[in-house]
Amino acid sequence: MTHIHKDEYTDYINEAISEERRESVESHLLACDMCITIYEKALEDNATRLPELHDSSTFTDDIMAKISTSKVEQNERKIRFYETTFLHYTIALALTVILMSSGVFQTITNYVDDIQNTTFRDEGPSVTEQLVKKIFANEEQ
Structure with a gap:
């Protein structure tokens, strides 16, 4: 560098x-x-x-006044309707009610159940069962 x-x-x-x-x-x-x-x-x-600053106290007071004025202006800014928390919660509530009443969540759970049933359905004995049978078959001999 x-x-x-x-x-x-x-x-x-x-x-x-x-x-x-x-x-x-x-x-x-x-x-x-x-x-x-x-x-x-x-x-x-x-x-x-x-x-050099001739009157540092006046300089400091002027700076502090400008800072406080800008903070007051920021606090006095009118909040737009679409920025309110109430509106956001109302939209979330409406979407939840719509999705629940339309059965979207029920369809999703049925889909997951179908996938689990096809995935875990066994066509034969599991590997564990086969091992247990071989172990006990060898002990009996």
Whole structure:
């Protein structure tokens, strides 16, 4: 695996690389622990060049307000009728009643019984019976 040089991570941090290269760097960072360490060192070296927050409490409050607003919007989303649990149970109940009343389950059990009867019907003595007869026949002699 080829690792990415620290200078390229510096360009990545400063957004001085193409979008295509940015995606490849990000995918490489997800897969390589050694490159994460190099990336962290590049971040530390460029920390003085990165912009500082003048009012971090306001920044935090703004972010938290946006998060809570998006959660409220998700909770207020109207649930469509076909997404309700009641509808799903009603459909399952209706299908069960239809299948039971039409005799589908009875037909299936009859089919299984027929298969078992043809499979287990013996035309002669079983292997076990034959062995027992041979053993006792040899003892009698």
